[in-house]
Amino acid sequence: MTNYRDETRYSIGVDLGGTDIKAGLVSSAGDIFSRVVLPTNVESGGPKVVAARIAEAVRQVLVHAETANIDLISKNPGSTDEGTSHLLTDDRHEIGVGLGTPGLIIAETGVVHFSPNFPGWTDIPLVAYVNAELEKLHHTKHAAETGTHKKYKPILRGMDNDVNAMTLGELHHGAGVGYRSLVALTLGTGVGGGVVIGGRVYHGSRNTAGELGHTIVEPNGRVCGCGNLGCLEAYAGAKNIVERIQEKIAVGRRSSLNKAMRDGIVLTPRMIAEAAQAGDELAIEIFAETGRYIGIALTSIAHILNPQIAIIGGGIAEAGEKLLFEPIRKEFSKRAMDIPAQMKIVKAHLGNDAGIVGAAMLALEGFF
Numbered sequence: 001m002t003n004y005r006d007e008t009r010y011s012i013g014v015d016l017g018g019t020d021i022k023a024g025l026v027s028s029a030g031d032i033f034s035r036v037v038l039p040t041n042v043e044s045g046g047p048k049v050v051a052a053r054i055a056e057a058v059r060q061v062l063v064h065a066e067t068a069n070i071d072l073i074s075k076n077p078g079s080t081d082e083g084t085s086h087l088l089t090d091d092r093h094e095i096g097v098g099l100g101t102p103g104l105i106i107a108e109t110g111v112v113h114f115s116p117n118f119p120g121w122t123d124i125p126l127v128a129y130v131n132a133e134l135e136k137l138h139h140t141k142h143a144a145e146t147g148t149h150k151k152y153k154p155i156l157r158g159m160d161n162d163v164n165a166m167t168l169g170e171l172h173h174g175a176g177v178g179y180r181s182l183v184a185l186t187l188g189t190g191v192g193g194g195v196v197i198g199g200r201v202y203h204g205s206r207n208t209a210g211e212l213g214h215t216i217v218e219p220n221g222r223v224c225g226c227g228n229l230g231c232l233e234a235y236a237g238a239k240n241i242v243e244r245i246q247e248k249i250a251v252g253r254r255s256s257l258n259k260a261m262r263d264g265i266v267l268t269p270r271m272i273a274e275a276a277q278a279g280d281e282l283a284i285e286i287f288a289e290t291g292r293y294i295g296i297a298l299t300s301i302a303h304i305l306n307p308q309i310a311i312i313g314g315g316i317a318e319a320g321e322k323l324l325f326e327p328i329r330k331e332f333s334k335r336a337m338d339i340p341a342q343m344k345i346v347k348a349h350l351g352n353d354a355g356i357v358g359a360a361m362l363a364l365e366g367f368f
């Protein structure tokens with residue numbers, strides 16, 4: 001890894017989702033400039049079409065940077081070929097690009113083995129596809145008009161699972177700054193996980209490490225999307241939190257959300273959190289239970305890995321300290337052995353930006 005903290009350098013982070021491609025120019029201090037959001041348009045074609053959209057997002061980021069007079073070259077004095085921006089033989093300066101992609105990603109070969117967001121994608125060499133599209137940018141009419149691509153040569157240097165990318169973002173620029181061993185949980189539709197050991201994301205023997213959402217918290221519990229019973233995700237995933245409160249209301253528990261349910265309004269975790277904040281006892285109970293399950297999972301994780309800190313992000317984490325984090329810590333400290341129990345449990349810092357910042361860090365770590 002390069003000593004990229006020594007000077008301001010830029011790389012481009014791309015957060016590929018099923019709906020949107022989010023990209024931005026990220027400084028080595030973790031600040032985002034020149035944000036671009038494009039629809040992924042996965043319905044309109046296969047992985048090569050998506051690769052072309054990613055290249056287009058990168059092009060737009062570079063044009064924005066140019067318009068905003070961000071000079072990617074002069075801010076990089078003394079860059080060497082270890083860096084993210086250096087003079088190439090064709091006089092263009094390389095700008096490293098990193099890509100976070102949902103699914104099972106083979107980071108060292110740049111292949112998407114499988115992605116739930118992209119049905120039918122099996123063993124797609126996405127890094128090669130994107131780099132082929134980025135190379136084409138140099139020859140477009142637009143490049144000739146603006147000159148941007150006469151100056152810069154963007155190259156995709158790293159791709160990883162989106163949650164691993166977010167974990168890397170939190171490690172370098174978020175709640176994980178200063179730590180060498182940490183775990184991250186993202187509480188969204190599903191429950192994602194990332195593991196950092198010795199300052200590096202741990203991938204396991206076959207790239208599947210860090211599936212912390214599938215830690216078993218009830219041996220004969222709720223059915224998880226993975227097919228197993230009683231995974232953390234089956235309790236703490238957005239859909240599952242909603243199902244749990246609906247089931248209790250259906251058997252007669254009283255809640256301020258009864259009326260919304262009767263009116264056919266689809267409940268969301270945010271509505272449940274708001275009800276809880278307004279004092280709804282059942283909603284408070286649902287979050288306390290969610291926190292308890294997360295605390296149980298973190299106990300196993302702390303006993304296996306003994307990390308310094310657990311970082312919890314994603315939409316559900318917005319429920320906050322009182323509703324969610326206090327029950328998590330209470331359960332964890334009740335169960336964990338004294339030394340692993342010293343693991344800190346904190347909310348993620350980067351919010352929605354973690355994907356872009358983390359992806360940009362992948363460019364700096366540079367697999368390719």
Ligand SMILES: [Zn+2]
Pocket residue numbers: 213214224225226227228231233
């Ligand atoms: Zn599962």
